[in-house]
Amino acid sequence: MSDTSMSKDAPNSGESEVGGDGRMNRLRFRKKDMPGGLWLKCESCSGTIYRKEVVEKAYTCPACGFHFTMPGADRVRHTLDEGTWEELFPEIEAMDRLGFVDSGPYGDKIERTVQRTGQKEALIAGRGEVLGRPVILGVLDFKFLGGSMGEVVGEKIALCCDVARQEGKPLILFTASGGARMHEGMLSLMQMAKTCSALSKLNEDGGFSICVLTHPTTGGVTASFAMVCDLTLAEPGALIGFAGPRVIASTIKQELPEGFQRAEFLVEKGQVDVIVARDEMRSMLARLLDFGACRPAAKAAPGPAPAAGEAAASPAASPAAESAAESGAAPPS
Numbered sequence: 001m002s003d004t005s006m007s008k009d010a011p012n013s014g015e016s017e018v019g020g021d022g023r024m025n026r027l028r029f030r031k032k033d034m035p036g037g038l039w040l041k042c043e044s045c046s047g048t049i050y051r052k053e054v055v056e057k058a059y060t061c062p063a064c065g066f067h068f069t070m071p072g073a074d075r076v077r078h079t080l081d082e083g084t085w086e087e088l089f090p091e092i093e094a095m096d097r098l099g100f101v102d103s104g105p106y107g108d109k110i111e112r113t114v115q116r117t118g119q120k121e122a123l124i125a126g127r128g129e130v131l132g133r134p135v136i137l138g139v140l141d142f143k144f145l146g147g148s149m150g151e152v153v154g155e156k157i158a159l160c161c162d163v164a165r166q167e168g169k170p171l172i173l174f175t176a177s178g179g180a181r182m183h184e185g186m187l188s189l190m191q192m193a194k195t196c197s198a199l200s201k202l203n204e205d206g207g208f209s210i211c212v213l214t215h216p217t218t219g220g221v222t223a224s225f226a227m228v229c230d231l232t233l234a235e236p237g238a239l240i241g242f243a244g245p246r247v248i249a250s251t252i253k254q255e256l257p258e259g260f261q262r263a264e265f266l267v268e269k270g271q272v273d274v275i276v277a278r279d280e281m282r283s284m285l286a287r288l289l290d291f292g293a294c295r296p297a298a299k300a301a302p303g304p305a306p307a308a309g310e311a312a313a314s315p316a317a318s319p320a321a322e323s324a325a326e327s328g329a330a331p332p333s
């Protein structure tokens with residue numbers, strides 16, 4: 001569940017080849033010589049690239065176009081029209097109900113992560129517009145405990161579904177996740193059913209949802225809400241799967257096909273509808289939103305759903321979301 005894409009800075013991590021192969025050409029960089037995070041190594045082309053350039057290109061490699069994991073706040077900025085963002089449920093924060101301890105207490109881990117990221121949880125939710133089309137947006141941020149889904153993430157997704165139903169707006173979700181949050185034990189696994197039920201209810205009421213799978217989307221997130229939206233998009237080269245390829249290969253003791261669990265492989269198998277490059281994401285979303293708005297189901301949509309706002313202060317306390325979870329409805333499609 002570690003951030004593998006943006007944290008490995010090639011020149012910082014020991015020795016680096018700078019032209020030629022002789023000992024004389026081998027330079028040793030230390031952290032004090034190179035300011036941390038100035039350079040990073042592309043996972044795809046192995047090129048050493050200037051971080052600023054990557055950020056300017058919406059976290060894609062200037063050399064090969066590889067799509068790095070994008071921080072949640074940048075994703076929101078990159079997806080929505082300027083000045084339209086209005087955050088929803090920012091006050092809901094993670095709780096350590098089980099008193100879980102692994103390398104340290106889970107409560108401490110949350111506290112450190114909140115301080116480091118400036119966010120209270122892994123999911124950022126809100127209202128906004130994509131090229132003038134109003135949407136409800138939910139973005140999983142990988143840098144918050146690997147974008148893992150605990151109680152709060154599940155609750156916020158369910159609440160987003162409620163707001164989308166209530167306001168008759170389409171729901172767009174971006175995923176980047178290591179899966180369920182193990183520190184929350186079974187409570188985190190229950191979010192799989194809860195989020196699927198909430199999306200099912202949105203679907204039944206004529207709502208429209210799009211999920212964009214970004215690198216990496218794995219575990220309980222892939223196995224739940226990420227795969228049950230009306231449309232499933234993916235970014236190029238994104239790793240999408242349940243268990244990791246190494247675990248699968250060692251379990252079945254077989255060599256995996258080339259490109260296994262990558263977005264391109266999954267389009268071929270029909271698990272992903274379309275791959276969309278980051279620089280085309282907004283225009284594609286706008287087109288798909290127009291498509292969603294003119295579906296027969298959308299036109300026949302019933303009135304607003306019950307309010308969910310007043311229950312936002314505490315996780316797992318939304319009556320609408322809970323009743324959705326209890327109904328045990330099957331995920332759409």
Ligand SMILES: [Zn+2]
Pocket residue numbers: 042043044045046047061062063064065066
């Ligand atoms: Zn590259």
